């Protein structure tokens with residue numbers, strides 16, 4: 001999962017290097033308002049944690065699933081009945097498939113991050 005923010009000056013996405021699973025965790029690390037310089041136009045701007053968007057790594061998940069199917073199919077084809085090679089191939093394919101499922105779990109983290117906002121602190125006036 002990557003955390004991105006859209007630059008207020010050039011509208012391109014900047015990656016936030018801090019790792020966090022939720023907005024409140026990100027707030028603990030960098031504060032509710034933070035200043036970030038753009039990687040593209042070098043313009044520093046102030047952002048709120050609620051402006052941050054999480055994106056998943058969908059491509060890797062898809063490639064992992066295809067690789068698992070290809071390895072399994074390839075093993076059946078090349079093993080020519082050799083059970084040891086079929087077993088080894090299925091083991092590797094299974095490991096890759098489980099790896100891509102782990103990344104599928106990361107996708108649900110993306111949804112959680114994007115659906116939960118932190119409460120904006122309002123300036124309280126003491127009367």
Ligand SMILES: [Zn+2]
Nearest residue numbers: 007010038041
């Ligand atoms: Zn920019």
